[in-house]
Amino acid sequence: MPEDFSKAINGITISLHQGDITRENAEAIVNAANSSLMGGGGVDGAIHRAAGPALKEECKQIKAMQGPCAPGNAVITGGGNLKAQYVIHTVRPIWRGGVTNENQILSNAYRNSLQLAVENQIASVAFPSISTGAYGYPLAEAAAVAMAAVKAFIIQIDQGAALKQVRFVLFDDFTYQAYKEALAKL
Ligand code: ADP
Numbered sequence: 001m002p003e004d005f006s007k008a009i010n011g012i013t014i015s016l017h018q019g020d021i022t023r024e025n026a027e028a029i030v031n032a033a034n035s036s037l038m039g040g041g042g043v044d045g046a047i048h049r050a051a052g053p054a055l056k057e058e059c060k061q062i063k064a065m066q067g068p069c070a071p072g073n074a075v076i077t078g079g080g081n082l083k084a085q086y087v088i089h090t091v092r093p094i095w096r097g098g099v100t101n102e103n104q105i106l107s108n109a110y111r112n113s114l115q116l117a118v119e120n121q122i123a124s125v126a127f128p129s130i131s132t133g134a135y136g137y138p139l140a141e142a143a144a145v146a147m148a149a150v151k152a153f154i155i156q157i158d159q160g161a162a163l164k165q166v167r168f169v170l171f172d173d174f175t176y177q178a179y180k181e182a183l184a185k186l
Contacts, residue, residue, distance in 0.1 A: 001018050001019075001173075002018055002173065002176055002177075002180070004016060004017050005180050005183060005184075006183075007183055007186060009151060009154050009155065009186075010154050010155050010157065011159075011164070012154045012157065012163060012164055012165065012166060013164065013165050013166070014147070014150055014151075014154075014166045014167075014168075014183060014186075015165065015166075015167050015168070016167075016168045016170060016176060016179050016180055016183060017126075017167060017168070017169050017170070018169075018170050018171070018172070018173065018176045019169050019170075019171075020046070020169070020171065021043060021046075021047065021126055021128045021169040021171075022046050022047055022049075022050035022051075022082060023050075023083070024083065024084060024126045024167070024169050025083045025084070026084055026124040026125055026126035026165065026167055027084060027085050027086060027122045027123055027124045027125065028076070028079075028084055028085065028086035028087065028088050028117055028120075028122045028124070028125045028126070029047065029079070029082065029084040029086075029087055029088070029125070029126045029127075029128075029169075030074075030087075030088045030089075030090055030113045030125065030126065030127045030128065030130070031043070031044055031047045031087050031088065031089045031090070031128075032044055032090070032092045032128055032130045032131065032133075032135075033069070033089035033090060033091055033092070034091060034092075035068040035069050035070065035071065035091050036063070036068060037059040037060075037062060037063050037068075037069055037075065037089055037091075038056065038059060038060070038063075039055075039056060039059075041134060042133045042134050043128045043133070043171075047082070047087060050081065050082055051079060051080030051081055051082045051087065052080045052081040053080075054078065054080040054081075055077060055078075055079075055080045055087060058077035058078060059075075059077060059089065062075050062077070069089070069091045070091060071091045071092070071093050071105045071108075071109075072090075072091065072093070072104070072105040072106075072107075072108030072109050072112060073090070073091055073108070073109075073112055074088050074089060074090035074091070074109065074112040074113045074115075074116050075088070075089050075116075076088050076089075076116045076120060077089065084126070086120065086122060088113045088116050088117065088125070090109040090110075090112060090113045090130070091109065092105070092106065092109055092130045092131040092135060093105035093106050093109070093131055093135065093137070094131070094135045094136070095131060095135055095136035095137040095138070098141075102131075102137065103141070103145050106130060106131055106137065106142060106145045106146070106149075107145050107148070107149040109130055110127070110130070110145075110146055110149035110150055110153070111149050111152070111153050113125070113127070114150065114153045114154075114163070114166070115153075117163055118157065118158075118161050118162070118163055121162040122162060122163060123162045123163060123164050123165065124163075124164065124165035124166075124167065125163065125165070125166055125167070126167040126168070126169050127146070127166070127167070127168050127169070128168075128169060128170070128171070129142065129143070129146075129168070129170055129171070129175045129178075129179065130142070130146070132175065139174070139175060139178045140178050140181070140182070142178075143178045143179045143181070143182035144182045144185075146168070146179070146182065147179075147182040147183055147185075147186045148186075150166050151186055154166070
């Protein structure tokens with residue numbers, strides 16, 4: 001397993017870790033959700049299984065109040081049985097060849113997740129590799145969008161913000177290496 005790799009920008013550390021996000025002890029983990037917020041396959045299913053039924057219940061209540069969540073937007077719930085105190089659910093884009101604004105939606109997903117973290121005084125947040133599994137986003141492009149979005153957010157962050165750590169928890173070595181390349185170029 002590769003060593004963790006990190007870079008600090010504006011007092012905030014961006015770090016990469018290979019592993020399972022459901023075991024992460026960041027204050028908040030981000031879920032690659034869909035508009036229904038009702039769970040699905042991949043990392044979404046894994047997070048819902050590990051968190052237990054409280055997560056779906058909270059998502060149901062949010063959906064009842066707000067309706068379906070639009071791609072690129074994010075909502076926050078408690079963490080249920082997870083170590084993480086919060087789950088930030090962001091609706092990710094489906095890759096359709098790059099002609100349906102996928103990069104903007106993916107970038108918004110990262111930005112809006114970080115914004116929710118800041119609004120909730122969260123110090124550490126962990127992301128999976130959003131959209132690069134079943135949703136088919138090309139890995140190198142998604143990693144570059146992720147890093148650019150995180151950097152753009154943290155260079156303008158209020159100095160009083162609690163946020164100090166942005167982590168990427170990447171399931172496999174191939175994904176880890178793609179994010180390492182993107183972070184190295186940042
Ligand atoms: P998407 O539909 O957004 O592509 P997937 O869940 O299919 O979502 O895949 C997104 C990424 O999440 C992939 O790199 C996949 O390997 C990874 N992944 C799946 N399970 C986990 C997990 N428990 N922790 C971290 N990453 C995971």
